[in-house]
Amino acid sequence: MIIVLRPDATTKQIDYIIKRVKKLGLKPHVSRGTERTIIGLIGPEDVLRVTPLEVFPGVEKVMPVLKPYKLVSRDFKKEDSVIKLDGGIKIGTKRIIVMAGPCAVEKKDLLLDIARKVKDAGATVLRGGAFKPRTSPYSFQGLGEKGLKYLQEVGKKVGLATITEVMDPRDVGLVAKYADILQIGARNMQNFNLLKEVGQTKKPVVLKRGMSSTIKEWFMSAEYILSEGNFDVILCERGIRTFEDMVRNTLDVTAIPLVKQLSHLPIIVDPSHATGKWGLVAPVSKAAVAAGADGLLIEVHTKPEEALSDGAQSLMPQNFQELMQQLRVISNAIGRSM
Amino acid sequence: MIIVLRPDATTKQIDYIIKRVKKLGLKPHVSRGTERTIIGLIGPEDVLRVTPLEVFPGVEKVMPVLKPYKLVSRDFKKEDSVIKLDGGIKIGTKRIIVMAGPCAVEKKDLLLDIARKVKDAGATVLRGGAFKPRTSPYSFQGLGEKGLKYLQEVGKKVGLATITEVMDPRDVGLVAKYADILQIGARNMQNFNLLKEVGQTKKPVVLKRGMSSTIKEWFMSAEYILSEGNFDVILCERGIRTFEDMVRNTLDVTAIPLVKQLSHLPIIVDPSHATGKWGLVAPVSKAAVAAGADGLLIEVHTKPEEALSDGAQSLMPQNFQELMQQLRVISNAIGRSM
Amino acid sequence: MIIVLRPDATTKQIDYIIKRVKKLGLKPHVSRGTERTIIGLIGPEDVLRVTPLEVFPGVEKVMPVLKPYKLVSRDFKKEDSVIKLDGGIKIGTKRIIVMAGPCAVEKKDLLLDIARKVKDAGATVLRGGAFKPRTSPYSFQGLGEKGLKYLQEVGKKVGLATITEVMDPRDVGLVAKYADILQIGARNMQNFNLLKEVGQTKKPVVLKRGMSSTIKEWFMSAEYILSEGNFDVILCERGIRTFEDMVRNTLDVTAIPLVKQLSHLPIIVDPSHATGKWGLVAPVSKAAVAAGADGLLIEVHTKPEEALSDGAQSLMPQNFQELMQQLRVISNAIGRSM
C-alpha cells in the first residue's frame, strides 16, 4: 500500500499516519519527492482494508500494491486447474468442452430430442434451466424441481453430464442432488450468501461474470467459493453491459487471455446470452475458441419459435452441428481438440 | 407491438406471421410503406413476450409499444404514493425525509452516540447494516442478529425509525422482526427470490437501483414486490457504473425527475455510496433535493477513521448538521420542508 | 512514479531498470516488501511519460503519483479563475450566469424574438449555432458565416454577449471575429489541433466535456488551450454516455464539485443536450445550481416544433422564465445570485 500525501500535508499529520500504521503492524517508509511525499507500507496489506486511510488528514490518495484476490490467482497456483466430472469429462485441458441445450427445461420429450442432437454433434454437457431469473415477474419462471428431474433423467439416458442454474441459497442442496454442475447466473455473481452456499458443496460451479462486473470483482466472487473449500470453479464470460445497443451485451473477448494470465481457473464463454441473436453465435464462438477459451455454453432449441425463454438466441440443431465442425477445425489449428 | 419486415420478406413469410399472431388472440394490421412493410398488432402485448418474433423468417426487428411494467407506472396510479411508518413518518410528501447513520452497526455505544447526533440534526430514520454485502470474503461481514438488536434498541431509545439491509431470502423474517424498513441493496436488485420474499411482508422496502441497471429494469424489480401485494416501495438512486473513475459511481440525478414522471413511487438518493467520498456528499445531496428527491440516505460516523466499512464516505456529525441546515433552506426554496 | 515488480523479478532485471531510470535523471528508491518489491522514483515524472516502463522485463505495473495536468490544477492556482467578457459580465463569481437561445441560428427575426425573451428572463449570453456538428450528413448543417452575422447583430441590438460553436481549425479566425465566446463541442473535445488554434486566440472558450471523456481527459484538453497562452477556459458538463437509454446522456452532477475541488476554472452545465428532453431541463438545471455550477447553457426556442435542430430539448420562453425565477430562489438559498 502506498499513501500519497497532499502537497500541504503537515509534519504533524504525517507523524499521526505513521503512528497509526505502525500500530497495525506495518513498517512505513517515507520518501520525500519534489512535488509529493509518499509513504510506502511494508507488511500484510490486508489489515489496511478496514482502515480508511483516505480520510486521514493530509492524505491525497491511497494506492494498493497487491491484488485483493489470493486463491484464484496464478501467484497462488501456477498450473492450470482441471475440473473433473463423472464420466471422465475434464474442463481446463487441451480439449475444448461444449455445453449445449435449451435455455429453459420445458417438456421432457423436447429436452430428450435436443439432448440427442447436441450429443450427436459433439457436446458433452447438457444445459437447461429449471429456475429462471427473469426481469419480469410476469415471465415464465421455470419448472423448478420437476425441471431438475427431467434434466437428470435425460442426461443419464443420453449420456451427457448436466448443468443448471441455482438462484437461491435455499435451493443449493436440491439442485446439487440432481445436477453435475451448478451454475451461478450473471445477476447473482455478487449474491454472496449464494456463493458461500455453493462453496460448501463438492459440486463444480460455473460462475458467470456479472454483466457489469470487472474482472477483479469476478475473481473476488470466485474467491468466495474457493475460500469455502470448493476449488472446482469454472469462470464464464457472457458479455458485459455497454452503450452499444445493437446486441444485448458486448462479449469481452479480451477477458479470455486476461483470465488465463492472472488465474489458474478454466474459462468458458456463453455466446448465446452475450449476443442475444442466434445469427451471431457462430462467429462469436469461433472467436472465443481462437482466443483461448476452454469451453462454450450454447443454447440450442429444436423449435426456437416456441421456446418459453430466449428463443431469439437459440441455434437450431443443424446450425449447431455445422458450428461444431468449424470449431473442431479451429481447435486443431490452435493445437487443441474438441 | 410492431413488427418491421425485411425488404425481402416473402408473402408466404408474412402470411405465416399473421396466422401465428392471430392464434395468440391479436389483431394484425399490415401497412406497406415505400421501403418496408410493417405489421401492427392490436391486443394484449403481454402474450407476445414469450413468443420470440425476431426469429420468424422475414422479420427485421420487433418494437414494443407498451411499457413492460404496470403496477409501478403512473398510468396505473396517478397520485404520488405515500409510505407511512409508525410514529407518523411519511415518505413521499412535501416533507423531505433524511435517513442517516453508520454504514455498518459495530458497537452499541457508538451507534447510540451517532443516533443521538443525527436525530438532533433532523434525521428521522436511523440506518445501519447488520448483514453487509462485501466484495471480498475477507472483509467484515456484519454482526448479524446482534446488529439488528442493537439497531432496534437504539432506534427505540432515541426515537428514530430504523432501516437495514436484508441480503438473503432466509433472513427476511428475522430482519422484518427488528427493523421498520427493509433495504434491498444494489447488488440484490435482481435477486428475484429475495424480491418476492420482501413482497410478501407488510414492511416498507427501500429498493436500491442496481449499479448497472436501467430505470426500466429497476421498475421491473419494483414490480416484483408490488405484484406480491406489497405496495410500500421506495426507490433509491445510488449511482451507476460508468467509465469515470474519479468517483466510485456516477449519481444519475436525472433519474429523479424521470422516476417522478413515470411512476407514483417515492424516490430517495444515497449520496454516500454514489460518490464514495465524504467531501462530495454535501453538494450531491443538495443537487438531489433540488432535482425533486423525496429523501436522502446518508452515512454518518463519529469516527470515520475507525469505521469497519466505508469510512471514506461517512460524514462527521458536525458536517452532517451543517448540511441539514443548508438542505432545509433549499427545501424551502423549492416549496418543500425538511 | 512507482514501479511494482513481479514476484519473480530477477536482480538483473531490477538493476537494469534502476540503470535506465537513473539515466533519465531520476532517483530510484527500492523497497522490498513481503510479497512485492517496489521502486519509487523521485524527480520529474514527466520524463517517464515517453518511456513505457510497463514493457521492461520484471515489471508488473506502473503507478503514477502526480496528476498529468498542471496549469488547470488548483495546485497551480489556488483562487477561482474569473473570466471577463465585454459589458462587465464575469463568469466564475458568486453570480450564476445563464446562456440561452436556440440550438441553431435559423432566421434573423426568430433569433431576435428569442433573444429578447431570454434577455427579459435574465439571461446574459445568447447562444446559437452557425456551424452544427450533425451525426448525419443529410441533416441541417447550419448557416455558416450568415449565421454568425445574425448572431452578432442580434446580440448587439438586444444587449447580450454571444457564444457559438467552432468545429474546424480553419474557422477559428472567422468565428472569433463575430462571437464573444468560442464553444468547443463535445465531439471535438479531443480535436487537438482545434484546441491549439483556440488557445492562440484571446477569446474565452467554453470547452464541453466529451460524451465519454473522463474528467482527467477533459482537464488535459483544457491544458492544451491554457498551454497555448489562453487561460480563459470555462468547462461545460453536458452529460456522458452510459447504458441508460431513457435519456440521451447521463448528466454527471458530481463532476461539478469535483471540478471545483481539483481546478480553478469555472464550470457550467448544459441540461438541454444532457437530457435531450425539455421536460427534464428544469429539475436538472436546479440540481446543477445546487451542486455549485457557475452557470447554465440552455436551449430556448419560440417554436420548438419547427426548430431545424434539437427541438425536442428546447424550452419555450415561458417555461424558461419560470425556471429562471426558481433558479434565482435556489441561488439565493445557497448564498449566490443570478
Added chain:
Amino acid sequence: MIIVLRPDATTKQIDYIIKRVKKLGLKPHVSRGTERTIIGLIGPEDVLRVTPLEVFPGVEKVMPVLKPYKLVSRDFKKEDSVIKLDGGIKIGTKRIIVMAGPCAVEKKDLLLDIARKVKDAGATVLRGGAFKPRTSPYSFQGLGEKGLKYLQEVGKKVGLATITEVMDPRDVGLVAKYADILQIGARNMQNFNLLKEVGQTKKPVVLKRGMSSTIKEWFMSAEYILSEGNFDVILCERGIRTFEDMVRNTLDVTAIPLVKQLSHLPIIVDPSHATGKWGLVAPVSKAAVAAGADGLLIEVHTKPEEALSDGAQSLMPQNFQELMQQLRVISNAIGRSM
C-alpha cells in the same frame, strides 16, 4: 416512422399531428389499440428528421422504422466492397490483409528496419503516424511532413503500401500526397469536416470506430465519406470504452459479424490500441480473424522500450512473425488465406 400517442391524447391533438405530417408529404395511418393509439407514417422518413415530433402535444414516443444510413448499408449494395490499392493489394476479399509498423514514425533507419521485418513476416501495408493525436499537450506530437516523407520512402524501398493518420482538414492534401491509405483516428470519427475532406479525395480511408461510438454512429460517419463520392472506406474496430479497467479498451469482437451483416464495407481490427498491452495482441488478433475480420492493424517495434508512443502495446518482430504463422493456419481453417 411510428408515433405512439399518450393514453390521454385528445382528438384535437391527433388531428393536429395528422395535419402536420400530411403537409410534409407523408400518409398517416391511425391504429387504435386497447391501451395506446399509434400513427404509422408512410413515405420518405427523412423529411421527419428535422421535425421533432416528440414535442407535439399528445405524443408519448416516436420510433423510426428505417435505418438512418443508406450508402453504407447492405440494402444499398448486396456484394462485399473490395478496396484496391496500387500493387494489386485488395482489401475485402478472402485474403486477410495485415498492416503493421510502429505507432509513430520516429527515425528513418528504425522505420526501415521494422518495415523489412513486417514485410518478411507477411504484412502488406506499413503503418506509422506522422501526426499523433495525444491526450497531453506535453507528449510527442509526431514528425509531421518529415514523417510522411520517411514513410513513403521506406514503403517504396521495401515494397509495402502505406497508411498514416490525418487529424486536420488542412492536412488532407498533404497526407494524400504521401500515403496510400488515409487513417481517421477514433477521436476524429465525428470530426465531420475532416470526414467531408477525405470524402473528396480519391484515397482509400480507414475509419476507426470512436471509442464510445455505437455501430450506427460509425456507419453515419462512413456515410459522410461515401456521400462525398469516396466509396473506398474500410472500417476499423479498435475497442470501446467500458467500465473494465484492466485493459485500455474493450474490443467489441461481435461488431465484426454485425458489420458484415449490415454493411458491404470491409472491416479490420486494431488489437494493439484496443488492448494497450502487447501480451494480449496475439489472442485478440486470432479472435478477430476467426470472427471474420478482413484484416488487422498491428503495432510492431524493434525497441518498444524506446518507442516515443505506445511502446507498451507494440509487438517485437519475432512475436509478430510467430503470430502471423498462427493466423495463417486459422485463416486456412476458416476458408480464407493470408
